[in-house]
Amino acid sequence: MKLNHIISARQFDRKTLQKIFALTNKIKTQKFQRNALSGKIMATLFYEPSTRTRLSFESAMMRLDGSVIATENAGEFSSAAKGETLEDTIRVVNSYTDVIVLRHPKPGASEIAAKFSKIPIINAGDGEGEHPTQAILDLYTIFSKIKRPSFTVAMVGDLKYGRTIHSLSYFLSLYSKVKTIFISPKQLAIPHYLRQDLSQKKVTFQETENFNEALKKSDVIYMTRIQKERFKDEKSYQKYFGKYILDKKTIQQMKNQAVIMHPLPRINEISHEVDTDRRAIYFEQAQNGLYVRMALLLLLFDKVKFQTS
Numbered sequence: 514m515k516l517n518h519i520i521s522a523r524q525f526d527r528k529t530l531q532k533i534f535a536l537t538n539k540i541k542t543q544k545f546q547r548n549a550l551s552g553k554i555m556a557t558l559f560y561e562p563s564t565r566t567r568l569s570f571e572s573a574m575m576r577l578d579g580s581v582i583a584t585e586n587a588g589e590f591s592s593a594a595k596g597e598t599l600e601d602t603i604r605v606v607n608s609y610t611d612v613i614v615l616r617h618p619k620p621g622a623s624e625i626a627a628k629f630s631k632i633p634i635i636n637a638g639d640g641e642g643e644h645p646t647q648a649i650l651d652l653y654t655i656f657s658k659i660k661r662p663s664f665t666v667a668m669v670g671d672l673k674y675g676r677t678i679h680s681l682s683y684f685l686s687l688y689s690k691v692k693t694i695f696i697s698p699k700q701l702a703i704p705h706y707l708r709q710d711l712s713q714k715k716v717t718f719q720e721t722e723n724f725n726e727a728l729k730k731s732d733v734i735y736m737t738r739i740q741k742e743r744f745k746d747e748k749s750y751q752k753y754f755g756k757y758i759l760d761k762k763t764i765q766q767m768k769n770q771a772v773i774m775h776p777l778p779r780i781n782e783i784s785h786e787v788d789t790d791r792r793a794i795y796f797e798q799a800q801n802g803l804y805v806r807m808a809l810l811l812l813l814f815d816k817v818k819f820q821t822s
Contacts, residue, residue, distance in 0.1 A: 516812050518627045518634045522645045522680040527687050534653050536808040536817060537801075545807070549816045550579035556610040557583040558602070559637070560617045561742075565777055565799050566637050566647065570614045573806040582610060603629045612813060615639075633813045641674040647776055648680030650805040654798045655733055658772050663690040667727045669757050670737035670782060672697040677776045678737060679707055686716045693718040694727045698753055701739075724757045728766040734759070736775045736782050760784035767792065774798050 516524075525533075539545060555574040557567050563585070571581045599617065603626045606613055614635045615623050620642030627634045638644045655666070666685060672678050672695055682703070685691050693711075695703050695718060702708075702720060711718055721727060728734065739753045759773065764787060767773075775783055775795040787793050811817045 515815060516633070516809075518623075518630075518636075519645055519809060519813070520623045520627055520634065520636045521643050522648050522683040524645070525649070525684070530649070530652065530684070530687075533649065533805070533808050533812070534656065536811065537653055537804045540804045540807050545577075545811070546816070547576070548578040549811060550574065550577040550814060553579040553612070553814065554610045555579055555581050555612050555614060555810075556606050557581060557585070557614045557637075558606060558616070559583075559585050559614075561638065562586075563616055563637065565802055566616065566644075567614070569799075569802040570635070570637065570806050572803055573810055576803075577807060577810060579611075579810075599626060600629045603634075607631050612810070635809070635813070638676055640676070641679075642676055643680045644676040644776075645680050646806060646809060647677045647802070648684050649809070650802045651677065651681050651735070651774065651776070651798065652684045653805055654774065654794065654801050655772075657801075658794065659732060662688070663692075664732040665692040665694060665730055666733040666735060667694045667696055667731035668735045668737070669696045669724065669727070671701050671739045671753070672703045672737070673701045674740050675737045678703070678735075681735070682707055682711065686711055686714050694731060695720045696722065696724050696727050696757065698722060698756060701753060725763070725766055728763065729768075732768060732771050734767065734771060734773045736773065736779070738778065738780045738782055755781055758782055758784065759787055761786050764790060764792070 557571055559567055567585060571583065574581050599622060607630055610632065612633045612635065613630065614637045615626055616637040618640045620640040622639045623634055623636035636643060636645055668678050682693065685693055736759060739750065741750045758781060771792055773787065773793045773795065777795060777799055
């Protein structure tokens with residue numbers, strides 16, 4: 514399979530994911546061609562703030578001997594501030610680089626960009642739409658810790674606007690023995706299209722507001738923050754802020770072998786006192802983002818033919 518763009522989780526099937534994970538394992542053990550992307554240039558075009566996604570992509574490119582040109586606040590410091598359309602920006606940046614990593618507040622922005630681009634577009638988050646590369650690293654992290662086919666994942670927090678949830682839910686739906694529990698206030702529940710999609714695929718899932726009961730049942734606790742930037746006013750945000758919190762008291766209800774994940778950044782939904790618990794793997798999860806994104810870049814530039822055995 515040749516990847517042209519990375520826009521949506523729906524581009525990937527189980528076989529492709531497994532090959533990506535095998536390549537990622539090789540990269541983690543330093544078994545990769547270090548100058549594979551020598552002479553290639555990546556543009557990180559971010560219209561929304563980012564730390565892990567932008568820096569891990571840039572680090573991934575440089576570790577493969579490529580170069581990076583970046584704008585971390587394109588909405589303010591690019592020609593978008595003068596009214597330039599995304600389409601025109603993409604056409605221009607095509608002239609300067611070999612791959613564009615795009616974060617944009619508008620759902621579907623990466624799909625639009627891909628229509629006007631002659632080089633690969635990587636969706637680094639499009640508003641409340643999707644975040645496919647985050648979901649790939651999340652799934653990789655889950656499978657690195659849980660070696661059995663049947664387990665339960667609890668997704669907690671802002672599931673309406675949480676793009677990582679939307680992409681990861683699709684990936685989990687590819688595995689018939691995986692159960693999902695969605696924990697959120699009703700007003701922040703998963704979008705209708707996602708619920709309908711899971712139902713049509715006959716995926717086993719549950720929706721609840723009962724955090725404590727879900728903790729007892731789950732093997733993976735995937736926490737998310739309430740996303741202040743998605744709310745129209747402070748009052749609406751404060752209504753849900755602090756609704757679900759993992760601390761020393763609540764983690765006592767978890768299974769001994771369960772793991773705690775978070776796409777980060779966190780605000781108050783995971784107490785810092787949880788960081789020392791052996792089940793907390795969110796910083797390892799973030800580190801895996803580097804290796805997974807190195808693998809994806811190699812595939813986009815067709816530098817590996819899935820010969821990963």
